[in-house]
Amino acid sequence: MSLDALRGVAVLGILVINVRVFSMPETTLLNPTVYGDFSGVNYWAWLVGHLFAELKFITVFSALFGAGIVLFIESKKRKDQPALRLHYRRTAWLILIGLGHAYLLWYGDILVAYGVCGLALVFVHDWEPRAQAGLGLLFLLVTPALEVFAGLTVGGEAIAPQWAPAEATLRAEVATYRGGWIEQLDHRVPTAIGRQTTGFLGGTFWRVGGTVLLGMALYKWGVLTGERSTRLYRRLAAGGVVGVATVLAGVWYIEANEWSAGAALFWRQFNYVGSLLVAGGYVGLVTLYARRRPDGPVTRAFAAVGRTAFTNYLLQTVVATTVFYGHGLGLFGAVSRAEALGMVVAFWAIEILVSVVWLRRFRFGPVEWVWRTLTYGERQPI
Numbered sequence: 001m002s003l004d005a006l007r008g009v010a011v012l013g014i015l016v017i018n019v020r021v022f023s024m025p026e027t028t029l030l031n032p033t034v035y036g037d038f039s040g041v042n043y044w045a046w047l048v049g050h051l052f053a054e055l056k057f058i059t060v061f062s063a064l065f066g067a068g069i070v071l072f073i074e075s076k077k078r079k080d081q082p083a084l085r086l087h088y089r090r091t092a093w094l095i096l097i098g099l100g101h102a103y104l105l106w107y108g109d110i111l112v113a114y115g116v117c118g119l120a121l122v123f124v125h126d127w128e129p130r131a132q133a134g135l136g137l138l139f140l141l142v143t144p145a146l147e148v149f150a151g152l153t154v155g156g157e158a159i160a161p162q163w164a165p166a167e168a169t170l171r172a173e174v175a176t177y178r179g180g181w182i183e184q185l186d187h188r189v190p191t192a193i194g195r196q197t198t199g200f201l202g203g204t205f206w207r208v209g210g211t212v213l214l215g216m217a218l219y220k221w222g223v224l225t226g227e228r229s230t231r232l233y234r235r236l237a238a239g240g241v242v243g244v245a246t247v248l249a250g251v252w253y254i255e256a257n258e259w260s261a262g263a264a265l266f267w268r269q270f271n272y273v274g275s276l277l278v279a280g281g282y283v284g285l286v287t288l289y290a291r292r293r294p295d296g297p298v299t300r301a302f303a304a305v306g307r308t309a310f311t312n313y314l315l316q317t318v319v320a321t322t323v324f325y326g327h328g329l330g331l332f333g334a335v336s337r338a339e340a341l342g343m344v345v346a347f348w349a350i351e352i353l354v355s356v357v358w359l360r361r362f363r364f365g366p367v368e369w370v371w372r373t374l375t376y377g378e379r380q381p382i
Contacts, residue, residue, distance in 0.1 A: 006287070013282075019341070020337070022340075035170055066214065069216065094111055102192040136217065157261075239280050243275065243277025247274035247275070305355045310368050362382050
């Protein structure tokens with residue numbers, strides 16, 4: 001139950017950040033000062049998301065994906081099924097679904113990255129957890145090392161075009177996503193290609209891959225399944241407080257440097273490191289709560305969302321693009337950060353309700369059922 005609840009919290013939490021690029025130009029995720037009101041309640045809406053959500057929930061989600069690889073393979077082996085062959089088929093379908101998601105709906109897809117990491121790193125599924133964690137930490141060091149090196153040698157020029165794009169570029173993106181679906185392809189397709197090639201090799205692979213490896217180790221150690229001591233989960237929760245303080249120190253640093261491109265590559269490392277600690281804090285808090293109230297309504301609600309996480313992740317995209325893009329309500333670039341956050345809270349309520357009601361009648365979410373059917377090559381009971 002705690003594993004499902006943790007997955008539910010993660011998939012709900014990632015919408016806090018995803019809504020920013022659903023509703024505003026992509027570069028606002030890197031530099032929030034370039035577009036939209038950034039004062040008063042809108043500043044606080046950004047700050048809360050930055051401290052408690054940005055990179056935090058996707059880290060938990062990625063670790064759970066790594067745990068899921070080990071869980072799936074171990075389960076198939078116990079049933080004398082061709083575990084690796086089924087894993088490859090399952091992951092290939094995940095990549096295909098992710099490609100459809102990225103190019104037809106939203107360039108910010110994470111499924112393709114998960115699929116590629118799942119294919120590339122499955123060979124370590126039977127390693128000792130200490131070795132998995134060690135390799136994971138090495139992966140996680142790559143991106144900050146590259147960014148700090150760039151900051152020390154090249155300086156702000158290394159990130160300047162992305163950090164402060166021309167006003168015309170921002171206006172063009174807003175116009176594109178207020179247009180029809182065909183017009184949106186002009187931005188969506190090249191952006192998705194960039195994210196899945198140079199962006200993946202230069203950053204995503206190392207961050208996601210490292211977290212997937214850590215997830216494998218944490219699953220084997222029993223951390224993600226709630227099998228460890230209460231003391232350990234309390235320590236994780238306390239580490240989350242340290243993580244928030246680290247991220248907050250980064251905010252102080254970038255503001256003291258007036259949001260300059262020269263400081264940006266160093267600023268990013270505060271959140272990079274702090275997010276790992278905050279993600280661990282969420283693991284500790286959710287596990288402690290699920291232990292205390294295993295059959296409570298909150299635990300069951302989050303677990304229902306977690307059991308339908310694949311469906312909910314794609315549903316978030318469908319609803320958000322319908323609200324913000326031109327083929328729907330066309331609110332892209334016209335909604336403040338505080339308003340977008342309010343929409344997130346409203347959608348959480350809908351997701352939780354729909355997930356709970358759905359699972360009263362069905363064993364799996366609809367996308368989960370399709371994925372299982374494709375994996376096994378025959379219609380699965382639902």
